[in-house]
Amino acid sequence: MKEEIIISGFGGQGVLSMGKILAYSALLENKEVSWMPAYGPEQRGGTANVTVIISDELISSPILNSFDTAIILNQQSMDKFEPKIKPGGVLLYDPHGITRAPVRKDIRIHTVDATEIASDMDNSKAFNMIVLGAYLKVLPIVQLKSILEGLRKTLPARHHKLIPMNEQALQAGMDRVK
Amino acid sequence: MKGIHLMKGNEAIAHAAIRCGCDGYFGYPITPQSEILETLMEEKPWESTGMVCLQAESEVAAINMVFGGASCGKKVMTSSSSPGVSLKQEGVSYLCGADLPCLIVNIMRGGPGLGTIQPSQSDYFQSTKGGGHGDYHLIVLAPNSVQEMADFVGLGFDLSFKYRIPALILSDGVIGQMMEKLRLPAFKPRATEEEIARDCPWALSGRTGMRPQNIISSLELDPAIMEKRNLERHERYRKVEATEVRYDTFMCDDAEFLIVAFGCAARICQKSVELLREQGIKAGLLRPITLWPFPKKAIEGYCRQVRSILTVELNSGQMVEDVRLAVDGKVPVGHYGRMGGIVPTPEEIVEALKKNS
Structure with missing residues (x-):
């Protein structure tokens, strides 16, 4: 098993932390993982992306040019990464803020309106966990209980009270992905 | 876990x-x-x-x-x-x-x-x-x-x-x-003052027991003494070159084309080797772990086996000079590099190796 994922959107959407929680959960399931951010003078509103690789075997390059899955959260990322999904791969995107729908016919395309769900939940910070939930519904690459365990391990203890809200967000994403 | x-x-x-x-x-x-x-x-x-x-x-x-x-x-x-x-x-x-x-x-x-x-x-x-x-x-x-x-x-x-x-x-x-x-490596305590005095007799650890005075300086105005100090240092360099060379190989046993790369470039090249092997091209990767001392002999050893060598670096061609010195003209040595913060993709290196061979 090997899953090569790009998560890309605006800085501030929680792209990097989503990737980190996913990588950490895979590590809890004894997988090999790598997490490579596009680092730079990033800021809220700028672009941010992270490449996450989850594999049964040792990972060679942490930097890739084609992906099994692209999780796309803004138009620039759609333009940049839609062509880089492997045939038969998965594109998951939030239609909110996407002005040009994807054109590929040789990939599986799913949507989750995480912006709307987050607003229904009255919690914009739940956005990335909604998207992660949607992804896990499409590709159950790690178990939900590992994600929750990952959250417990990566969040400082003072934020543990937020875990039920995160669980709710993951579940909402799973329920409402199309 | x-x-x-x-x-x-x-x-x-x-x-x-x-x-x-x-x-x-x-x-x-x-x-x-x-x-x-x-x-x-x-x-x-x-x-x-x-x-x-x-x-x-x-x-x-x-x-x-x-x-x-x-x-x-x-x-x-x-x-x-x-x-x-x-x-x-x-x-x-x-x-x-x-x-x-x-x-x-x-x-x-x-x-x-x-x-x-x-x-x-x-x-x-x-x-x-x-x-x-x-x-x-x-x-x-x-x-x-x-x-x-x-x-x-x-x-x-x-x-x-x-x-x-x-x-x-x-x-x-x-x-x-x-x-x-x-x-993470196992925990090791810091050295005590006694251990430092014992293991580093050259160190400024306080002149207890009236040992001879230690002087730490890079200055020496007497050319004869200065040359001696340099020679002694270079003797240590020779010892390091003889005993501390470290490198790693990936799929080199039957390789016909050798890639030499270090650090992150070596990670990317490992993927390139996997891709090349899928296409039936027998590529291998040698990764210097110590850049000084450089694994000259190991690289030279592959000259009898490989048809060409490609170094891949995130620069305009620096380590390639050491590879060429090691190989001494026995096989062609090419270089592929990107600069300015651009990191090459594994596919790009596959194409570069095909062009080089």
């Missing part, structure tokens, strides 16, 4: 420093290595092991604090990224001239000048040929994973103290910023 962590290469260096009995870290922030200093400040090792962590007023101050600590036989280190490491070069030359052990970390970014904050390997010449003045070498270790970032901290200190030569971890923005799983 127990003892397995997920962290950035930079964070791994900080944790490994605390665990290997490091006495002091002196640094100044610069992207892409600021997490080293940040992690140390978060971990507050001065409360646990007594390790000193100081943000100096500049890179120049930091390397001279290292000179001071090292003179006392302490395990001290500094870290920076390319422009900051250039600032340290005078201090590095003085450390070598005074035969002091220490650890320097360079998480390379593109240059020259302030350049870019994106990854690069363009400080190979500076690191292996001497970035400061004078006839000297550093022991240069090039990690290619977060695990090696951690492991080479202890290794660097050990080699540095064994030979009284500063050790340099030469890494880059990719390995510094990426997260992978790793096992």
Whole structure:
């Protein structure tokens, strides 16, 4: 098993932390993982992306040019990464803020309106966990209980009270992905 | 799972420093290595092991604090990224001239000048040929994973103290910023004053027992003595070249085409080798782990087997010169490089190898 994922959107959407929680959960399931951010003078509103690789075997390059899955959260990322999904791969995107729908016919395309769900939940910070939930519904690459365990391990203890809200967000994403 | 962590290469260096009995870290922030200093400040090792962590007023101050600590036989280190490491070069030359052990970390970014904050390997010449003045070498270790970032901290200190030569971890923005799983090294206490006095008889440890006076200096005005000091140092360099060469190979046994790459470029090339093998092309990868001493003999050994060699570097062609010296014209040696913070893709290297062969 090997899953090569790009998560890309605006800085501030929680792209990097989503990737980190996913990588950490895979590590809890004894997988090999790598997490490579596009680092730079990033800021809220700028672009941010992270490449996450989850594999049964040792990972060679942490930097890739084609992906099994692209999780796309803004138009620039759609333009940049839609062509880089492997045939038969998965594109998951939030239609909110996407002005040009994807054109590929040789990939599986799913949507989750995480912006709307987050607003229904009255919690914009739940956005990335909604998207992660949607992804896990499409590709159950790690178990939900590992994600929750990952959250417990990566969040400082003072934020543990937020875990039920995160669980709710993951579940909402799973329920409402199309 | 127990003892397995997920962290950035930079964070791994900080944790490994605390665990290997490091006495002091002196640094100044610069992207892409600021997490080293940040992690140390978060971990507050001065409360646990007594390790000193100081943000100096500049890179120049930091390397001279290292000179001071090292003179006392302490395990001290500094870290920076390319422009900051250039600032340290005078201090590095003085450390070598005074035969002091220490650890320097360079998480390379593109240059020259302030350049870019994106990854690069363009400080190979500076690191292996001497970035400061004078006839000297550093022991240069090039990690290619977060695990090696951690492991080479202890290794660097050990080699540095064994030979009284500063050790340099030469890494880059990719390995510094990426997260992978790793096992942190076992905890080792800091050396006591008694242990330092016993193991480092050259150190300024207080003149107890009226031993002869120790003088730490790189200055010597008598040419005969100065030449002798240089010759003695070069004897140690020869010993390091004979015993401390480290490298790794991947699919080299039946390789017809050899790629030579270090650090993050080696990780990417490993994927290129996998892709080439899928296409029926017998490629292999040799990864120098020590850039100085350079694995000349190992590379030369493949001349009887391979049809051509390609070096892949994030620069305009630096290590390729050492590969050509090792090969001495026996097989063609090509170079593929990207600059300015551009990291090549595995597919790009596949095409470059096909063109080179």
